[in-house]
Amino acid sequence: MIRVVKGTHDILPDQAVAWHRIERAAHKLFCRYGYREIRTPMFERTELFARGIGAETDIVSKEMYTFVDRDSSSLTLRPEATAGIVRAVIEHNLMNTDPALKVYALGPMFRREQPQQGRYRQFHQVDVEAFGIKSPSIDTEVIDLALSYLRACGLSDWKLVINSVGDAKCRPAYVETLRTALRAQAARLCADCQRRIETNPLRVLDCKVPEDQAIIEGLPRISDHLCADCRDHFAEVIRELDLLAIPYTLSHRLVRGLDYYVRTTFEVVSSDPTLGSQNSLLGGGRYDGLVKELGGPDIPGIGFALGMERLVLTIPVLEVEPRCAVFLAPLAAGALDHALRLQRELRHAGVTVLMDHEGRGLKSQMKRADKLGARYVAIMGEDELARQQWTVRDMKGSTQETLSLDRVADKLIERILGVIKQGQARVD
Ligand code: HAM
Numbered sequence: 005m006i007r008v009v010k011g012t013h014d015i016l017p018d019q020a021v022a023w024h025r026i027e028r029a030a031h032k033l034f035c036r037y038g039y040r041e042i043r044t045p046m047f048e049r050t051e052l053f054a055r056g057i058g059a060e061t062d063i064v065s066k067e068m069y070t071f072v073d074r075d076s077s078s079l080t081l082r083p084e085a086t087a088g089i090v091r092a093v094i095e096h097n098l099m100n101t102d103p104a105l106k107v108y109a110l111g112p113m114f115r116r117e118q119p120q121q122g123r124y125r126q127f128h129q130v131d132v133e134a135f136g137i138k139s140p141s142i143d144t145e146v147i148d149l150a151l152s153y154l155r156a157c158g159l160s161d162w163k164l165v166i167n168s169v170g171d172a173k174c175r176p177a178y179v180e181t182l183r184t185a186l187r188a189q190a191a192r193l194c195a196d197c198q199r200r201i202e203t204n205p206l207r208v209l210d211c212k213v214p215e216d217q218a219i220i221e222g223l224p225r226i227s228d229h230l231c232a233d234c235r236d237h238f239a240e241v242i243r244e245l246d247l248l249a250i251p252y253t254l255s256h257r258l259v260r261g262l263d264y265y266v267r268t269t270f271e272v273v274s275s276d277p278t279l280g281s282q283n284s285l286l287g288g289g290r291y292d293g294l295v296k297e298l299g300g301p302d303i304p305g306i307g308f309a310l311g312m313e314r315l316v317l318t319i320p321v322l323e324v325e326p327r328c329a330v331f332l333a334p335l336a337a338g339a340l341d342h343a344l345r346l347q348r349e350l351r352h353a354g355v356t357v358l359m360d361h362e363g364r365g366l367k368s369q370m371k372r373a374d375k376l377g378a379r380y381v382a383i384m385g386e387d388e389l390a391r392q393q394w395t396v397r398d399m400k401g402s403t404q405e406t407l408s409l410d411r412v413a414d415k416l417i418e419r420i421l422g423v424i425k426q427g428q429a430r431v432d
Pocket of ligand 1: 083084085086117123124125127128129131132133284285287288289290291310311312313314
């Protein structure tokens with residue numbers, strides 16, 4: 005038997021209900037904030053991610069699915085959405101027509117990480133990006149949108165963590181200060197951190213190794229090394245969060261795993277124990293230099309991405325939705341044609357109908373109707389066939405009545421949709 009590839013998973017029909025719910029919530033809510041959907045390809049030139057995300061990041065150096073195409077070009081399955089969206093914005097000059105461009109995307113991403121609960125090699129993100137707005141008020145709005153989305157999906161138990169990582173003006177000096185402090189402690193740090201001192205010292209702040217924690221807490225903090233512009237920007241974001249009564253926790257260690265961030269960075273972590281260590285529901289921040297770095301104009305950007313698998317694992321379990329409103333049980337051989345006609349008429353009117361195709365007995369059909377959550381079962385045995393009528397059983401009221409062939413559809417439509425069918429009236 006061929007099994008699913010390690011780190012990938014099927015979304016089965018019973019689970020798809022929750023996925024539809026969070027997808028619908030995204031389309032509805034993001035539209036209210038002025039975002040429009042963008043869909044970019046699932047693979048891009050490898051160089052886009054190397055330049056966009058940073059060659060020294062774990063994502064680029066260890067986790068990308070890269071392959072050489074038949075024309076020898078190097079392609080990579082997208083590990084995240086931001087770089088591809090930025091490419092599309094530049095390639096199609098989207099900023100020319102909309103100087104405050106807001107887009108969102110939903111879809112699969114690929115990272116070759118060690119799979120565990122909440123961490124997969126193919127996973128899905130909801131991604132939101134706003135371009136062209138310098139003001140800190142877009143930072144607050146993007147954060148507010150992320151939290152509103154969690155609420156719209158039925159989630160209320162989370163923590164917003166926020167930081168400023170400075171910009172090209174102040175961060176290089178801080179990174180050097182940090183490196184110097186780290187070199188002095190190198191021997192006491194884990195092997196990964198020792199390597200990061202030279203390659204990417206900021207990543208040390210993200211280390212989870214227990215023995216390193218005391219040292220990391222004593223390191224110089226970026227908040228003490230921000231330039232005046234970054235400090236003012238961050239202070240305004242914080243002021244606006246307070247204004248909107250959005251609770252947050254400041255964390256000087258929130259540096260995130262992608263190199264494009266400047267100034268505001270944020271994450272929302274869940275306290276749901278099902279997620280274990282993979283408790284980051286979403287993460288994002290500002291990336292003001294990225295559009296330019298990828299060959300576009302010098303415009304700012306900010307956004308976030310949320311892991312859809314993690315959200316589905318934490319949202320309240322939904323009640324199982326009925327699979328049909330009406331179940332047709334044509335018991336007599338000659339009842340099939342009536343069932344096919346009735347089924348079609350009901351479906352055209354907007355009613356969800358399922359029927360038995362195999363001529364099973366009444367008992368097994370009733371069992372099936374019950375399992376599907378049908379509100380009404382229409383039965384046609386030999387007697388009903390001879391009298392040209394259906395017996396319609398109300399599964400909730402446990403009552404039943406007989407309805408003639410010409411009345412049955414109208415009656416069912418009226419009861420289920422609450423409308424009286426008039427002529428060709430259709431319900432979409
Ligand atoms: P990220 O923090 O790498 O940011 O990923 C965002 C979210 O995707 C995480 O918080 C997590 O929920 C989910 N995620 C990441 N990796 C996995 C995985 N292997 N399995 C399951 N879920 C995962 C970004 O991707 C940035 N592009 C976010 C952004 C957009 N920043 C600005 N705009």
